[in-house]
Amino acid sequence: MSNYSTAIDKKWQQKWADTNLYKFDENNLDKKLYVLEMFSYPSGAQLHAGHWFNYGPVDSWARMKRMQGFNVFQPMGFDAFGLPAENYAIKTGVHPKDSTEKNVATMEEQLKAMGAMFDWDHELITCDPQYYKWTQWLFLKLYEKGLAYRKKAPVNWCPSCNTVLANEQVLDGLCERCDTEVTKKNLTQWFFKITEYADELLDMIDGLDWPEKTKAMQKHWIGRSTGGQITFSIVDSDLLFEVFTTRADTLFGVSYVVLAPENDLVEKITTPEQFEEVQKYIDDTKKQSEIERQSITREKTGVFSGAYAINPINGRKVPIWIGDYVLNSYGTGAVMAVPAHDERDFAFATKYNLPIERVIEGGEELPFTEHGKMINSGEFDGLSTKEGKKAILDSLNDKNLGGEKVNFRLRDWLVSRQRYWGAPIPVVYCEKCGTVAVHEEQLPVELPYDVDFAPDGKSPLAKCESFLNTTCPKCGGKATREADTLDTFVCSSWYYLRYPDANSDSNPFDSGKINSMLPVDKYVGGPEHACMHLLYARFITKALRDMGYVNFDEPFKSLTHQGLILGADGLKMSKSKGNTISPDDYISKHGSDVFRMYLMFGFGYTEGGAWSDDGVKSIARFVERIERIVDNAINRTSENGLSEMTKPEKELNFWRHTAIKGVTDDSEKMQFNTAIARMMEFVNAFNKYLNEKEINPTFLKECLIDFIKILAPFAPHFSEECWESLGMDYSVFNDKWPVFDSSALVKDEVEIAIQINGKIKAKINIPSGLSEDEIKEASLTNDTIKAATEGKNIIKVIVIKGRLVNIVAK
Ligand code: ANZ
Ligand code: ZN
Incomplete structure (x- = not known):
């Protein structure tokens, strides 16, 4: 086979796309498995090692599930509104829409280079009017239900920049831009009444398969x-x-x-x-x-x-x-x-x-x-x-x-942001009628493109006359639009409901469909979301349930947090410290599968740790060893013709089933590093077997097939290539996950040591089922022991089953 490289990545990505391999089968919901990774925030322009560590291993987990017969739904999208794009616009003049679209396009390419099973037909981007139209719809529903209301609340205010600041823009009480002391200003703002659900949000935490620490944090937060x-x-x-x-x-x-x-x-x-x-x-x-x-x-x-x-x-x-x-x-x-x-x-x-x-x-x-x-x-x-x-x-x-x-302790959720780059709050203020919700048919309230980003005390929307001046939906008279936009956490509080029908024009989601698709079976993302996103999503699900739109109580049944990948210096990766790892460089050098497998082998999945270049190289060598085994196996043709397994075959078979069992159990628990260790042991056993003079090619191929199957989720492109080299004309991901044979794990011979007066004199192999007397007999008739006890008086023979025989002789 040819050496693994990005050319092989591209070849298989193309094939997968051409054959629609990862298209979700909507007609087979009985075995559906909704696997969700927290979607990307396209502010950094590039996919970083942390994204990879979230998405790559989870994709491997989902691939195993697919091979185990699950109908996997694994969508991907972008959480595309937010402050960074707007700050970037203030600094550089590049419009948030333009910079965001550019970043999304780059990240889509990078995500595709990862070769995950994302079903791109279901992609969603929260700053797309077709998406935020429904975020606004959600606001209207909450408002109708009395779950959205207005009251005065303080915002951080910089008197020098004349602007509202987000909490993260206030550093030690000073404005991050001009170092002026930040004060508070009272503004009338919109809130979501999450406190109405405080009791249920608290009481239902115990039933969730979530990390205990996260559950405890959420409980404390609700307080x-x-x-x-x-x-x-x-x-x-x-x-x-x-x-x-x-x-x-x-x-x-x-x-x-x-x-x-x-x-x-x-x-x-x-x-x-x-x-x-x-x-x-x-x-x-x-x-x-x-x-x-x-x-x-x-x-x-x-x-x-x-x-x-x-x-x-x-x-x-x-x-x-x-x-x-x-x-x-x-x-x-x-x-x-x-x-x-x-x-x-x-x-x-x-x-x-x-x-x-x-x-x-x-x-x-x-x-x-x-x-x-x-x-x-x-x-x-x-x-x-x-x-x-x-x-x-x-x-x-x-x-x-x-x-x-x-x-x-929980407070109502303040959702007003005095910012441009977010979903406009769909409300108008009429002199006659007061606060009036925009009619559903008039959604989306679109963000105007031509606005003034100068930080002069008013947000871009608050000085955009063409946006502000409107007519009242109730009386048709003059009215002014709400100039605040929604917190981006509103966008992400319901996106998992949108994915199954991401392109629907007539609905935010299809209730019938999501009632059979949700809750999400496995949700994976960073622990920093313990109290905000994960709580908001639970609240929104419950509110929609009480309005009759969904019939489940909780959005995320099972949750895992991946660990943090640190720089090689053990510090958090950041541009300013110059310790970031660019996945792209490693991928072009080693291929995407080597990068992914290094992440899965080098770190405990929930622990993370410090980056190491040596670790990448050792995975690259592991891949090369596999290539040699596949080539070697294809070239070996001599038959031994025996129907009974030989000793070397039994040995290889033992490692084969040990690997199948280990990889299955460990991957299930997302303990990918030990799963890969089991595969490495299997590869060692292959090498040993291939050194035998006589091998059984039929058996060898069987073993190799199993090996490639268990390797496939971890190294999807490379495994497809190996699979093809073995003469297979279909995707390995359409094959079944192997099942281990417990009888192969029982070794039928054991090695025991024989001591005379406490000193080891010989080691012998005996059948594993022998009785104590039979073991004594086998030890005493061994030639070395016979010679060593010649002329001596055997006083006692102590048998420790499976390990040791001690002969006391004088
Ligand atoms: C008298 C008292 C005597 C209290 C005592 C404690 C010990 P948790 O458990 O967090 O609910 N408290 C009440 N409202 C407060 C506020 N707005 N800001 C700061 N502290 C407040 O805490 C409840 C206790 O925190 C209350 O009980 C009150 O002090 C204080 F030997 O009342 B206690
Ligand atoms: Zn009116």
Whole structure:
């Protein structure tokens, strides 16, 4: 056969395309297997080693599944909207549509060079109006259902660039472009009500075949917290406010309360003497991110408002402070502070000299944050923490001053982006009718091409008159379009539903079809998506289910995260560090299969690791060894004519079935590196067998056929070439995956060592089924042992089955 190279890659890619080999068979859904890899984000212009590590090994897994009789659906597409293309436009003047289309074209070529089974007839690109029309449709459906709404929310704002910044554009509180201090600005924005599904999203996690760590992260992100809500009144006013607490049992220990700086009450209660100080504190808070504010190590700060509140349980008057460790978006934006039993409150009270009063017994030092018995709590003294929580909330409930309450960390999903390169939100604002949804027939609301990207305080759409000016779908009067676009996570929250019918003009998806195609059987992508994408997709699936569009509860039944491929220096690959690996160079030098197999052999699939050029070379040599075996086998014609297997044949047969079993089991679990190790052992056994004087060509060919079949998913082009060399006139991927023969794995001879007085004197092969007496007999009649025990008295013979015989002689 000819040497493996990219010419062979191209030859087989062409054949596969010509014969439509990977076309999904829509009429055979019983054995469908929906294999999905997270689609590519075409901002980097090039497919990198990380993409390869996601797509190549999963394709190999899917190829094995195909050979095992599954009807594999493996689509690919592009998550093509987003900030990088727009930033690139601001910098270079190249329109996002043009740069994205160019990048997509390049990446399509690279993906094709990988030789994966992607069914390109189902390709989708999220910035294509034929796709985002349906993203907008999804928005309309959520809006109809009351799951999309508007409210004021802060955005990061750079006062110098006059622009909204995404979180990733704020570095240490400064604008990444001009280093100006970033502030917050309140804008009316669109939200999706994911919190309505918080309970179900949490409760259904346990049933998913997902990595445990990811499940735990999602649970934490949703963060269900069971506690109580308690009403405090404000002294000398008729204002009330509520706090959320998980420790109602500590209510008697409240020595002050704290409001978030953004809490609406702040303005109403601050006394004139405190006004200036409070105002300055609020301005300072705007520069902090929520993450910074929640940091445990950061010093707690605050200001006194001048006002007092009344503790409803004992009527005690406590000062109201304002502090940024209280977040406005969690609970009620107000907390009752119990410094004796909470770390943060303790630090705060110590700093500002506020009273610290113990109400729970236990521990020697304060703060004591564990559970215990209530003290200094009037009639509640002696109750346990658990009993006390309930008793206090019950008692407040009777007076309408509190009750049980469940809170979630999860917030509604802010989907408005003050950006151009995204799907326009399909809403208009009419002077007469207010907020009006665009009619479904009028979708897509297309992005205008000619816009002004200059960063001057307004997003390109917000200054595009021809886009903004429209008529109201309800009254026909003058109306203005929404200028914000949708978060790109909206595009990716439903793409897996679109693939089966990616080209449909009349539907986002065909409900009948996707009800039999989904959930996705295997989803593979990076762990960085644990809390956003993977949660949004689950939410959208559930919302569509409740609207009657789909009949399944979860989009992704089984999930795997591939590991990270690092540079040869063990650091994350990045252009600035100059440690990136360009797959293209390796492929043109070694061929796509060598690159793929190196990735699968060199790293644990879920672990990843540091790149090594030596590893690539060793895989290239492995491929060359296989070529020689195939050539050698084709040339050997002598027959031995024996019907019974010879010893060397049995040996090869053993490694053959060991490999079939190992490759099948390990690949199933995506442990590709050990699967390839089994194939290497098989290749060694081939070489040994081919050194025999007499071989059985029929048997040899059988073994070779099995070998090429198990190699095929890992080295698809190369295996097709070997397969053809063996005289096959159809694709190896249309053949069946081999099944191992367990009887071949039982070795019928074993080697045992014979010792005399603890020293090894001989090694003999005996049939594996012998009894203890037969083993003794075989050892004592062995010539070497006979000679060595000549004239000695045999006192004892100890048999350790399958391994060893020890003869004690004097
Ligand atoms: C009094 C108390 C006493 C508390 C005590 C704890 C220990 P999780 O479990 O995360 O729900 N809290 C409530 N709302 C808050 C907000 N918006 N920002 C910051 N902290 C807030 O935490 C609930 C606890 O976090 C609540 O219980 C409250 O402090 C605080 F010995 O109330 B606790
Ligand atoms: Zn109107």
